[in-house]
Amino acid sequence: xxxxxxxxxxxxTALSGNCSSTSNISSMFETVPCAPANPQASYTCNSxxxxxxxxxxxxxLYYVATSVDSNGMSTECRTTDTxxxxxxxxxxxxxxxxxxxxxxxxxxxxxxxVIVQTSPCLxxxxxxxxxxxxxxxxxxxxxxxxxxxxFVEVKGNTKESYNCTTSSNSCEITNVPCGEHLxxxxxxxxxxxxxxxxxxxxxxxxxxTPNNVTVSVDCSQNSATxxxxxxxxxxxxxxxxQDAHGNSFSYMSMDSxxxxxxxxxxxxYTASVFGTDFICNSTTSQEVSFxxxxxxxxxxxxxxxxxxxxxxxxxxxxxxTGLYTATIADQSADQLNCTSNTVNNCTITSLPCGKKYxxxxxxxxxxxxxxxxxxxxxxxxxxxx
Numbered sequence: 001x002x003x004x005x006x007x008x009x010x011x012x013t014a015l016s017g018n019c020s021s022t023s024n025i026s027s028m029f030e031t032v033p034c035a036p037a038n039p040q041a042s043y044t045c046n047s048x049x050x051x052x053x054x055x056x057x058x059x060x061l062y063y064v065a066t067s068v069d070s071n072g073m074s075t076e077c078r079t080t081d082t083x084x085x086x087x088x089x090x091x092x093x094x095x096x097x098x099x100x101x102x103x104x105x106x107x108x109x110x111x112x113x114v115i116v117q118t119s120p121c122l123x124x125x126x127x128x129x130x131x132x133x134x135x136x137x138x139x140x141x142x143x144x145x146x147x148x149x150x151f152v153e154v155k156g157n158t159k160e161s162y163n164c165t166t167s168s169n170s171c172e173i174t175n176v177p178c179g180e181h182l183x184x185x186x187x188x189x190x191x192x193x194x195x196x197x198x199x200x201x202x203x204x205x206x207x208x209t210p211n212n213v214t215v216s217v218d219c220s221q222n223s224a225t226x227x228x229x230x231x232x233x234x235x236x237x238x239x240x241x242q243d244a245h246g247n248s249f250s251y252m253s254m255d256s257x258x259x260x261x262x263x264x265x266x267x268x269y270t271a272s273v274f275g276t277d278f279i280c281n282s283t284t285s286q287e288v289s290f291x292x293x294x295x296x297x298x299x300x301x302x303x304x305x306x307x308x309x310x311x312x313x314x315x316x317x318x319x320x321t322g323l324y325t326a327t328i329a330d331q332s333a334d335q336l337n338c339t340s341n342t343v344n345n346c347t348i349t350s351l352p353c354g355k356k357y358x359x360x361x362x363x364x365x366x367x368x369x370x371x372x373x374x375x376x377x378x379x380x381x382x383x384x385x
Contacts, residue, residue: 004034004109005058033057033101035109036082041097045193046119048090052097053083057108065099091121091195092146119193120146126186126200129170132280134206137173139164139184144195147188154203156180178208178282179232207233207275207282210256215271219293219368223261226271230256231282234275240284241271265295265370293368297324297344302359302377310349311377315361318344322365328377330355 002008007030014021036054043050052065065084067075070093077084089095095116101108121144129138139152152171153163157180164171176182184200208231217224226239239258242248244267251260263269270289275282297315304311313326326346327337338346351357360372 002031004032006031030105032106033059033103033108035111036063036099036101039097039099039111039114041095041114041116043089043116043118046196048087050086050089050095050097050116051083052077052086052099052114054099054111056082057101059103060101060108061103063099063101065097068096069093070095089116089118091119092144093118117190117192118146120144120148120188120190120195122195122198123147123150123169123186123188124198126152126184126198128184128201128203130279132206134178134283135175137162137176137182137203137205138170139173139200139203140170141186141200143169144188146190147195148190149188151187151189151194152184153186154182154184156182156205176205178206179234180205181233204233204277204279206280207231207235207277209283210234210237210273210275210285213271213273213285213288215288215290217290217292217368218259220371221261222263222265222292222371223259224263224269224271224290224292225257225259226273226288227257228273228285231275233277234282235277237273237275238281239271239273241269244268263292265292267292291367294319294322294363294365294370296370296372297361297363298373300359300361300373300375302328302357302375304351304377306353308349309351309353310347311351311357311359312345312347313338313359313361314345316344319363319365322363324361324363325369326359326361328357328359330357 009026009028011023011026013023036057039054041050041052062078062080065077067086075086075088097114098110100110123144124142126141129140131138149165149167151165153161155161162173162176164173182203184203185197187197188195210228210231213228215224215226237253239251251258268291270287272287273285297317299316301314302311323339323341325337325339327335328348329335336348338348340346357377358374359377360374362372363370
């Protein structure tokens with residue numbers, strides 16, 4: 001086989017038996033010029049330019065270089081130089097480059113292909129998953145064409161950095177603190193290049209649990225005031241309370257304190273607090289227990305003995321512990337009282353006649369005094385319900 005780019009001289013000789021003719025005439029010819037040597041392509045990651053070059057050949061009029069992408073689309077460059085600049089390169093493509101030379105008589109062979117892999121395309125829609133697992137962040141994104149792997153980095157208010165690497169379009173980062181607002185970046189890579197960093201939406205981790213929950217009871221109002229430490233990442237707090245009969249109630253607060261009123265007297269309650277950012281809820285705080293003020297004595301009756309200048313006060317709903325106090329007040333606000341911790345009555349002595357009195361009974365369980373209903377007692381009455 002003849003080699004490319006060689007010159008040959010041709011002579012014709014006639015043969016007959018043992019004799020051959022002489023030849024004084026010859027002809028010269030040259031084989032097809034060789035293809036341009038040393039083709040090479042230069043590509044800078046994330047650019048749209050590929051520089052394709054080669055070694056010059058002799059007796060060349062010009063060169064024809066071609067670029068073919070992964071979809072079979074072809075681009076041609078004609079030049080008298082030994083370099084072509086292809087400025088239409090896009091992400092996630094494998095480009096094939098070849099070149100041949102055009103001479104006066106023949107075109108050269110075409111070179112062996114040179115393959116260039118461009119950068120992967122940019123990943124999009126980087127976002128936090130809708131899951132609300134504490135101390136765990138799941139991140140999703142839309143896959144990028146041409147990417148073989150992804151690197152995700154997140155950084156929070158504390159400047160602490162977390163990252164994960166994966167070949168899928170999701171990854172999980174553990175041990176992230178609660179109540180953080182995290183900035184997220186992602187980079188896509190293939191065997192040759194990495195994409196620029198792409199910034200995603202801000203991700204908020206699950207709100208922190210409210211701590212140091214305390215409760216104080218207002219005995220006179222049958223109300224309770226809750227206080228707690230503010231928790232990071234929380235927009236709204238929810239107080240959940242339940243009485244001894246299983247009846248439950250919930251209350252909301254934008255601050256780290258909340259008064260709950262309208263509670264039933266003489267009830268044991270348990271309560272806890274959690275925070276929410278309207279997407280996720282924190283874990284629930286430790287429960288606190290409290291008891292409302294005791295219920296007031298009922299069916300109060302006052303029996304007056306004018307001859308003895310005394311009154312006997314009787315009530316129901318008697319408890320075996322605690323202290324009952326009966327109080328009589330006249331219209332000038334002068335008061336007399338008696339107490340009992342054993343029976344459901346007591347006697348007030350030295351009671352002046354000829355006055356109108358208001359009678360009340362309260363019960364104190366050692367923590368709170370109860371409220372009391374008030375009944376009236378006139379000087380001419382012997383008993384009043």
